[in-house]
Amino acid sequence: xxxxxxxxxxxxxxxxxxxxxxxxxxxxxxxxxxxxxxxxxxxxxxxxxxxxxxxxxxxxxxxxxxxxxxxxxxxxxxxxxxxxxxxxxxxxxxxxxxxx
Ligand code: SF4
Numbered sequence: 001x002x003x004x005x006x007x008x009x010x011x012x013x014x015x016x017x018x019x020x021x022x023x024x025x026x027x028x029x030x031x032x033x034x035x036x037x038x039x040x041x042x043x044x045x046x047x048x049x050x051x052x053x054x055x056x057x058x059x060x061x062x063x064x065x066x067x068x069x070x071x072x073x074x075x076x077x078x079x080x081x082x083x084x085x086x087x088x089x090x091x092x093x094x095x096x097x098x099x100x
Contacts, residue, residue, distance in 0.1 A: 019058040019061040022057055034075075035049045036074040046080070050075055050080075053078030059077050060077070062077040063087075070084070
């Protein structure tokens with residue numbers, strides 16, 4: 001029996017995430033809830049969050065992380081969940097045509 005949560009096997013290797021310290025979303029005054037819109041009324045804040053992401057120095061690293069884990073909630077790398085799902089399909093489609 002596992003008595004300590006640290007002893008549980010890790011199922012996902014998140015890899016090094018030093019880049020996250022440089023994220024523009026971590027700057028003072030940013031409200032992290034903007035990256036996790038829960039209703040239509042939150043979408044204005046989500047739009048601000050995505051504009052912050054577009055100027056973030058680690059946007060590429062953030063997006064790759066979110067696609068690889070995969071992160072299923074919130075805005076990562078400037079993309080919302082549905083946009084990341086589309087990006088995964090787009091990349092899978094490219095691989096499909098490359099293999100032919
Ligand atoms: S891309 Fe967006 S969510 Fe990712 S670290 Fe930068 S500001 Fe934060």
